[in-house]
Amino acid sequence: MSRPLRENLVVDDENGQSWVRCAKCSTTLSPVDEDWKTGCSVVVTAPTTAGPHRQLMLGKIAFEERYCPGCGTLVDVTFLEV
Template sequence: MSRPIAANLEIRSTGKGDHIACRSCGHALAPAGQPWKRQAILRELSMNGAGGKAYTGAREAILRQFGCPGCGALLDSEMALPGEPFLDDIVRA
């Protein structure tokens, strides 16, 4: 059984408990209630000029993209300053 929690994420119930998983391929990322982004593929891009005209601070800001290790599907993205911790989405079953 599975429950969608985002466009490409779901909670899957298995014999080993509930896990946050990729909706595209079913790859389990983390147990429900635990941070999952550390198990994803991380891509960091400069925000300088991304999506149009640059803005003040664009040289410092980065876009983080989190992909599925199983199929490469984009799972989430966030803006941050280099070195800042991830914005952990903790989803409980």
């Protein structure tokens, strides 16, 4: 059985265990009781990735982007102090 966890992520129940998976390609990120972010591919990008008006942030703050390692869907963006 599959149920939505949040945008682009689902929880799948399989053989008595539950897994956090990508809703698009079903790649498993983690068991449900662990931090699914550890199963993501991570890229650190400049804030200007999101567009102009962010030049003031350059050299001070970056974005930590997490992707599904199977299909490259972006599932999380957080600030990272440089």
